[in-house]
Amino acid sequence: MNRPPKLYDYVDDGAEIYRRSFGTIREEADLSGFGPDAATIAVRMIHAAGDVRITDDLRIHPDLVAAARGALRSGAPILVDATMIASGVTRSRLPADNQVICRLHDQAVPTIARDWRTTRSAAAVSLWLDDLDGAVVAIGNAPTALFQLLELIDAGAPRPAAIVGVPVGFVGSAESKKALEANPYDIPYLVVHGRRGGSAMAASALNALAREAEL
Amino acid sequence: MNRPPKLYDYVDDGAEIYRRSFGTIREEADLSGFGPDAATIAVRMIHAAGDVRITDDLRIHPDLVAAARGALRSGAPILVDATMIASGVTRSRLPADNQVICRLHDQAVPTIARDWRTTRSAAAVSLWLDDLDGAVVAIGNAPTALFQLLELIDAGAPRPAAIVGVPVGFVGSAESKKALEANPYDIPYLVVHGRRGGSAMAASALNALAREAEL
Numbered sequence: 001m002n003r004p005p006k007l008y009d010y011v012d013d014g015a016e017i018y019r020r021s022f023g024t025i026r027e028e029a030d031l032s033g034f035g036p037d038a039a040t041i042a043v044r045m046i047h048a049a050g051d052v053r054i055t056d057d058l059r060i061h062p063d064l065v066a067a068a069r070g071a072l073r074s075g076a077p078i079l080v081d082a083t084m085i086a087s088g089v090t091r092s093r094l095p096a097d098n099q100v101i102c103r104l105h106d107q108a109v110p111t112i113a114r115d116w117r118t119t120r121s122a123a124a125v126s127l128w129l130d131d132l133d134g135a136v137v138a139i140g141n142a143p144t145a146l147f148q149l150l151e152l153i154d155a156g157a158p159r160p161a162a163i164v165g166v167p168v169g170f171v172g173s174a175e176s177k178k179a180l181e182a183n184p185y186d187i188p189y190l191v192v193h194g195r196r197g198g199s200a201m202a203a204s205a206l207n208a209l210a211r212e213a214e215l
Numbered sequence: 216m217n218r219p220p221k222l223y224d225y226v227d228d229g230a231e232i233y234r235r236s237f238g239t240i241r242e243e244a245d246l247s248g249f250g251p252d253a254a255t256i257a258v259r260m261i262h263a264a265g266d267v268r269i270t271d272d273l274r275i276h277p278d279l280v281a282a283a284r285g286a287l288r289s290g291a292p293i294l295v296d297a298t299m300i301a302s303g304v305t306r307s308r309l310p311a312d313n314q315v316i317c318r319l320h321d322q323a324v325p326t327i328a329r330d331w332r333t334t335r336s337a338a339a340v341s342l343w344l345d346d347l348d349g350a351v352v353a354i355g356n357a358p359t360a361l362f363q364l365l366e367l368i369d370a371g372a373p374r375p376a377a378i379v380g381v382p383v384g385f386v387g388s389a390e391s392k393k394a395l396e397a398n399p400y401d402i403p404y405l406v407v408h409g410r411r412g413g414s415a416m417a418a419s420a421l422n423a424l425a426r427e428a429e430l
Contacts, residue, residue: 003330003333003341004370007365008362010358010387010390010391011387012337012359013332017359021385021386024385025385047384049383049411050411050413051410083302084302086302087298088298116217120229122227126218144226147222147223147227150222150223151221151223154222168264168265169232169265170235170262170265171239172225179223194265196264198415199299199414200383
């Protein structure tokens with residue numbers, strides 16, 4: 001089959017689309033609050049969100065990029081709260097063929113959720129304990145998962161190397177990200193304050209952290 | 216293991232989180248431009264985006280909901296341009312155990328992309344032809360995929376029952392959604408105009424279309 005006639009005027013070269021996109025983002029976005037490494041994370045998150053204004057709410061701890069990249073290079077797993085995030089991580093960008101782990105659909109989850117009287121997303125976090133030490137965590141869906149993680153760490157669970165905390169929504173989301181920013185364990189974090197967030201933002205942050213080259 | 220002490224004041228009952236979320240959305244969002252069925256789609260997309268203002272850019276064709284629901288009830292497949300969307304479709308909501316098809320990682324795609332001098336996302340759309348007749352399409356990533364779909368239809372490809380067109384980004388995204396809205400084939404559409412969109416919005420629209428009950 002041949003390509004049908006092109007009826008619209010649009011760029012169809014993938015590399016050129018990326019170059020123009022990132023060029024527009026760097027022209028329009030206010031990246032003044034970010035160092036050069038953090039700015040590359042912000043640019044990719046803006047790209048995923050289609051909105052340069054997310055920088056208003058984006059906070060990146062000064063050690064976040066180095067901590068997450070160091071962990072990934074040394075083979076740390078990535079723990080996520082939603083299958084969509086796992087699906088959005090570009091495996092070829094990972095520096096050490098890192099495992100991407102989502103426990104949401106583990107058999108044990110419904111029972112734990114019932115026993116703990118909490119959401120399945122939060123219950124799934126209790127299954128992270130064996131993988132948590134030095135891991136890179138990304139929470140893009142459930143505020144309860146982020147609260148649960150902080151509570152497990154407070155109760156003595158191993159500490160991850162870095163936490164991308166971008167749960168989305170209208171109930172608990174903003175509060176959970178404030179709690180992460182205020183975490184007393186010195187764990188470097190990335191948050192998008194307020195209600196916005198989601199799997200696409202979480203995956204884009206992970207993809208930016210995974211490879212140092214911007215494209 | 217017991218649940219560790221709760222350190223934060225948050226709602227951890229999943230059903231209650233949904234009820235409060237949807238309540239807040241219906242209180243704050245301007246849904247006046249939508250009929251009752253379209254409003255349920257808008258509410259779920261707002262929920263996924265964490266932003267009530269997406270209604271400013273959301274356009275839902277008057278036949279979209281009926282066309283998509285009718286197609287899904289009769290067993291039509293769902294065609295998507297990104298694995299993240301496929302991953303975000305809640306299978307238990309689907310009325311007829313509908314297939315969710317993403318061709319992006321098919322073996323043939325890189326060759327077609329090279330021959331057609333286009334993106335892999337657009338090339339993958341050329342592999343939809345056998346499934347396209349009466350299907351529900353959701354494009355949440357690549358503007359080139361949406362342009363390619365419209366061009367294939369113009370060249371005689373089978374027509375889908377409905378198109379959710381929410382590609383995201385800074386190059387071609389806004390233009391591709393205008394092209395979809397202006398489609399001369401009377402295919403019912405849903406678009407979020409401008410740069411915003413993405414897999415989460417696409418998946419939430421599909422999940423809302425899949426089940427008539429709001430929750």
